[in-house]
Amino acid sequence: GQNIDQPTEMTATEGAIVQINCTYQTSGFNGLFWYQQHAGEAPTFLSYNVLDGLEEKGRFSSFLSRSKGYSYLLLKELQMKDSASYLCAVRSNYQLIWGAGTKLIIKP
């Protein structure tokens, strides 16, 4: 079967760094996406990884290890507005398979 696992919820402090992990088992792999979803809003695209390694984009970075079926999203210098759910999605052949999302709570 096809499966994506993420922690359900994480808490971090404003100004700190947090790492959100995602592990996947899929029949095919054509890339991994991270999306941010604020409560009551639609998901918005954050990053895409298809090769192993780290992709950096401002305060957000995403890492991929295809051999381990593993990715993480790293958020630096956390701000209160980063409180949201973070969704990991894998493109497997023509399908886009979604994790349940990690709810990130930022405390002052």
Place this chain on the structure above:
Amino acid sequence: EAGVAQSPRYKIIEKRQSVAFWCNPISGHATLYWYQQILGQGPKLLIQFQNNGVVDDSQLPKDRFSAERLKGVDSTLKIQPAKLEDSAVYLCASSLVGGSAEAFFGQGTRLTVV
């Protein structure tokens, strides 16, 4: 660039009634997705179109849900008859074809079945 348009934003219906949602994807996007998202969960794919053909509808409850994408552009999703457990946000997304193509989401329709 205009985004994915969905309507209505909110809908409240009684169980056993029917409801329809409309989606207009980003111009040029061949792939269109309908997702159901229940509070606290990730999006669940209901149906995926490429142009006006169905690519994947394996999780669509076909006894009550139907969807079409006439002319490969706009799409409608219908529920008839609705059940209480259909209460959710229905998200439409579109993308170009290709592995790296990100999906762009509409604002969604929040459906409440009472």
